Amino acid sequence: VLYGQEAVKEALIDQGDEFSGRGKLALADKLAKGTGIIFSNGERWKQLRRFALTTLRNFGMGKKSVEERIQEEAHFLVERLRNTHEKVHEEIDRVIGRSRSPCMADRSQMPYTDAVIHEIQRFVNLVPMGVPHAVTRDTHFRQYVIPKGTTIFPALQSVLGDSREFPKPEQFNPGHFLDENGAFKKSDFFIPFSAGKRICVGEGLARMEIFLILTMILQNFTLKSPIDPKDIDITPLPSVVVSSPKPFQLCVLPR
Numbered sequence: 001v002l003y004g005q006e007a008v009k010e011a012l013i014d015q016g017d018e019f020s021g022r023g024k025l026a027l028a029d030k031l032a033k034g035t036g037i038i039f040s041n042g043e044r045w046k047q048l049r050r051f052a053l054t055t056l057r058n059f060g061m062g063k064k065s066v067e068e069r070i071q072e073e074a075h076f077l078v079e080r081l082r083n084t085h086e087k088v089h090e091e092i093d094r095v096i097g098r099s100r101s102p103c104m105a106d107r108s109q110m111p112y113t114d115a116v117i118h119e120i121q122r123f124v125n126l127v128p129m130g131v132p133h134a135v136t137r138d139t140h141f142r143q144y145v146i147p148k149g150t151t152i153f154p155a156l157q158s159v160l161g162d163s164r165e166f167p168k169p170e171q172f173n174p175g176h177f178l179d180e181n182g183a184f185k186k187s188d189f190f191i192p193f194s195a196g197k198r199i200c201v202g203e204g205l206a207r208m209e210i211f212l213i214l215t216m217i218l219q220n221f222t223l224k225s226p227i228d229p230k231d232i233d234i235t236p237l238p239s240v241v242v243s244s245p246k247p248f249q250l251c252v253l254p255r
């Protein structure tokens, strides 16, 4: 188990090749049988990954055409839905206004919203133990020799929840991604998509969707909990792989 930012970075980035194998998951063995980009290895994985990245790029991942499709999708959502945070509302009204849709160019002028989104992804901690890797050959790592094929868990939780970078990591605080002037502050510890050669291929698409959909919802609605938000139980449902919230109720009020 790779625990802490230094160990995860040293393995997945500095020794990226050796740690680029995919480890075994019993469920995946049964379902994927070694096929598909997520669970394959070696030449098959290299080709699938190259194909997936090229296809996503051709499809326009992270580009204008996909931006327009996500805006359209968010529009439908908003049509159908017809206090997360005052500050996000304030930033949306100031930078975007009410008469046009949010677009990716707005993000750089919305440090608070950007910080909220980063903090949501940090706090949600979607894949706490990461997706298992495997070493592709006998590997020297720090004082250890790790035999070829050994399963490696990059514990993303140990980086996203590191108190040296995020004081009081168990608390939701967008300030974790803001400097003293309120500007957005990048962090090397922000690795919800993992790092290195196996990093999530959908990162660009996912980040675009989260920004456009969240800002479009908050541009049009106020979200309110029917009970005091302090009383919502935010401990995630027990799970080995993906951490998800318990069901909760939310009122969506037009602004």
Ligand code: HEM
Residues within 6 Å of the ligand: 022, 037, 038, 039, 049, 052, 126, 127, 130, 131, 132, 133, 154, 192, 193, 194, 195, 197, 198, 199, 200, 201, 202, 203, 205, 206
């Ligand atoms: C918030 C949304 C998402 C999060 C937090 C997330 C996170 C992750 C993580 C942690 C991994 C494992 C990386 C590793 O092995 O170290 C991964 C792999 C992967 N993700 Fe995502 N992901 C997200 C959305 C997406 C989307 C939208 C797509 C598709 C467009 C996608 C496609 C993939 C694929 C294909 C892999 C396997 C890559 C490989 O094995 O080479 N993900 N993701």
